[in-house]
Structure formats: structure tokens, C-alpha cells
Amino acid sequence: MMDESRRKRIKRLKRVIVTCFLLAVFVPTTLCILQSARLHMAQEEIARLQEQLAAATGTDTREAAEAALEVTPALPDEIPDAASFDPESEEANIRRWEESDNTGERKVLTASGMREVYLTFDDGPSIYTDRILDILKEYGVKATFFVVAKGKEDYEDSLRRIVAEGHTLGMHSYSHKYREIYASKEAFIKDVNALQDYLHDVTGVYPQVYRFPGGSSNRASGVSMKDLEAYLSEIGVRYYDWNVSCRDATGRGLGKDSVTYYATHELADYSEAIILMHDAADKKSTVDALPGIIEKILAMPDTVILPITEETVPIQHDAN
Numbered sequence: 001m002m003d004e005s006r007r008k009r010i011k012r013l014k015r016v017i018v019t020c021f022l023l024a025v026f027v028p029t030t031l032c033i034l035q036s037a038r039l040h041m042a043q044e045e046i047a048r049l050q051e052q053l054a055a056a057t058g059t060d061t062r063e064a065a066e067a068a069l070e071v072t073p074a075l076p077d078e079i080p081d082a083a084s085f086d087p088e089s090e091e092a093n094i095r096r097w098e099e100s101d102n103t104g105e106r107k108v109l110t111a112s113g114m115r116e117v118y119l120t121f122d123d124g125p126s127i128y129t130d131r132i133l134d135i136l137k138e139y140g141v142k143a144t145f146f147v148v149a150k151g152k153e154d155y156e157d158s159l160r161r162i163v164a165e166g167h168t169l170g171m172h173s174y175s176h177k178y179r180e181i182y183a184s185k186e187a188f189i190k191d192v193n194a195l196q197d198y199l200h201d202v203t204g205v206y207p208q209v210y211r212f213p214g215g216s217s218n219r220a221s222g223v224s225m226k227d228l229e230a231y232l233s234e235i236g237v238r239y240y241d242w243n244v245s246c247r248d249a250t251g252r253g254l255g256k257d258s259v260t261y262y263a264t265h266e267l268a269d270y271s272e273a274i275i276l277m278h279d280a281a282d283k284k285s286t287v288d289a290l291p292g293i294i295e296k297i298l299a300m301p302d303t304v305i306l307p308i309t310e311e312t313v314p315i316q317h318d319a320n
Contacts, residue, residue: 115303117273118312119143119293120242122172122211122249124279125155125162128287132279133161135287139294142307144240145279146172146211149198156202163203168307170209170240171195178213182221188228192237209308210239217241217317225318240308241317242276246293248286249278256289263289264296267303274308274315 121132124147136143145162147169152159162169173181174195181191192210200206210232212218216225216239232239246263248254254262267273275293277286297305306312 113302115267115271115273115300116312117267117275117297117303117305118308119275119277119305120146120170120211120240120308121277121279122146123148123176125152125158126280126283128281128283129155129158129279130161131287132290133158133165133167135290135294136167137165139291139298141294141298141305142167143305144168144170144209144308146170146209147199148172148174148176149195150175150177159199159202163205166307168209168309169199169203169205169207170211170308171199171207171237172211173213174198176213178218178220181213182218182223185223185227185231188223189231192232192235208237208310210237211241212239215241215317229318238310238314239316240274240312241315242274243270243315244273245276246286246289248283249276254285256285256292259285259289260292260296263293267297267300272313272315 119136119141121143124132124145129145132143142165145167147159147162159169171192174191175181181188196206212225212228214220216229218225221228229239244263244266246259248259263275263277277283277290279286294305297303
């Protein structure tokens with residue numbers, strides 16, 4: 001009797017184990033099948049909506065999908081406040097400028113009577129420099145590259161190409177480390193000289209234009225910006241800030257449509273516009289936006305795109 005009873009219990013236990021195993025296998029599998037079916041239906045619905053949107057906007061399905069995701073360019077209040085950034089960061093100082101009253105910089109006049117637009121790229125060279133140069137060449141326009149040196153040894157061919165293709169090579173500090181550059185006037189001088197010598201060794205050119213990291217209105221400098229500006233003047237170097245920003249340094253990953261919007265939507269207010277852009281590994285949207293930016297500018301009446309030269313009227317935040 002005991003053996004028979006034990007066999008029955010073992011048999012029941014086996015049935016329970018088998019049942020649990022089957023449930024453990026088939027229930028998740030069934031749920032996955034149901035979710036896959038739902039996902040497939042959702043994808044079909046998305047495709048249908050994309051086709052409708054493409055028909056309504058005249059764009060292809062991929063562009064329509066991008067438009068649906070971004071909808072409209074990001075508004076300024078969607079960009080983090082400067083207080084959310086490291087106070088010594090490029091983003092924080094640029095954001096402060098964007099929030100400041102800089103309307104006076106719109107009144108710059110040009111001798112030519114044309115609207116002069118300057119595309120300027122900070123922080124390069126990078127993995128995207130050659131692509132930027134390809135786009136500029138395609139449209140037959142010249143730009144200005146404010147470059148750094150430390151850690152950029154792999155991009156020396158791009159530096160030489162900037163010069164060879166007629167763009168302006170400018171300086172943006174050797175190290176781009178605020179604590180080092182702005183620690184003292186002597187530290188600043190050392191940084192400038194190191195960068196200028198390096199660029200001359202690589203390209204044969206001594207750059208004569210400079211952009212302060214964070215702009216001349218930055219709050220990171222431990223010394224008077226007037227003293228640093230005076231040194232640049234002593235060595236025949238002129239510094240340039242900007243009066244238009246594409247806002248690609250805000251720390252928020254703007255899409256190419258937003259970058260295009262910010263780079264161009266105020267240009268009609270200026271006779272001279274120096275546009276701040278960035279050439280860096282995390283700025284793909286800027287590169288993607290560049291063709292559209294150039295096309296919008298070239299479509300404006302009485303407007304030309306130029307590289308910064310000694311004849312360019314400087315936009316200088318600190319001076320203003």
C-alpha cells in the first residue's frame with residue numbers, strides 16, 4: 001500500500017512539474033506572439049500615417065517621419081538654462097549670451113551694401129571637418145574655422161585642406177581648457193603662442209583671427225578680458241564673437257531642422273551676421289543641417305557668404 005501511495009504522489013508531482021514547465025514556456029511565447037502582432041499592426045498604422053503626411057507635405061516617407069518626430073524647431077525655453085551647465089563650460093557662456101540683450105549688434109552696417117553672412121565653426125578639426133569642407137566646396141562658399149590643437153593630431157590633413165581650399169583658419173585656444181587658458185594673462189599668452197606656432201608648423205600659416213572659448217563675454221576668465229584682448233591686438237590678432245547662434249552648443253541634441261531654424265530665422269535683421277556653429281564629433285545635426293542653411297542664405301536677396309578676413313567688421317561682445 002505504501003509503495004502504491006508513493007507512486008501516485010510521485011505521479012501527481014510529475015504532472016504538476018510538467019504543467020508548470022509547459023506554462024512557463026507557452027505563456028511567455030503566447031504573449032510574445034500577441035505583442036508582435038500588435039507591433040506589426042502599429043507599424044502598419046505608422047506607415048499609413050507617414051504616407052498621408054508625405055502626401056500632405058510633399059516630402060518622402062522618411063522625411064515625413066522625421067518631421068512628425070520633430071514637428072517644429074525647438075523653442076528657446078526647451079533648451080536647458082545656463083544654470084544647469086558647468087559654469088565654466090562653453091554651453092553655459094554661450095547660453096548666457098543668447099539670453100542677454102544683444103539687439104544692438106543687429107545695427108552693424110557693411111560697406112558693400114550687401115548682407116554679409118559668415119559661417120564659423122568652433123572646436124574642430126573633427127571627424128566631420130572633411131564632410132563640412134565637401135559641402136562648402138559643393139556650394140562654392142568659404143567659411144571660417146576656429147580650431148584647437150590638443151588631441152587633434154589625427155586631423156592635420158584637414159587643417160591643411162582648410163587652408164588649401166581658401167577658408168580662413170582661426171584660433172580657438174590650444175587646449176580649450178578654461179582653467180588653464182584663463183588662469184592668468186601669462187597662461188593665456190602661452191596658450192595662444194602654442195596654438196599659433198602649431199598651426200604654422202602644420203599649415204605654413206600664422207592665423208590672425210581668434211575666438212575666445214565661451215566668447216569675449218565669458219565669465220570663466222580669472223583675469224580681465226581687456227588685458228587678453230590687448231595682448232591679441234599687440235601681436236596683430238583680431239578677435240571675433242558672433243551675433244547669430246545655431247544653438248548646437250546648448251547641450252540639447254537639436255535635430256537638423258532646429259539647427260537650420262536657429263541659424264537662419266533672424267538673418268534678415270542683420271546687415272552683417274557671424275553665425276556660431278560647431279565642428280565636433282557630437283554635432284552631426286549641424287553637418288546634416290549645413291546644406292539647408294547655405295541654401296536658405298543664398299536664396300536671400302543681396303546676401304553673400306564670406307570667410308572672415310582683416311576687412312570683416314568684428315562682432316565683439318565685450319567691446320559692445
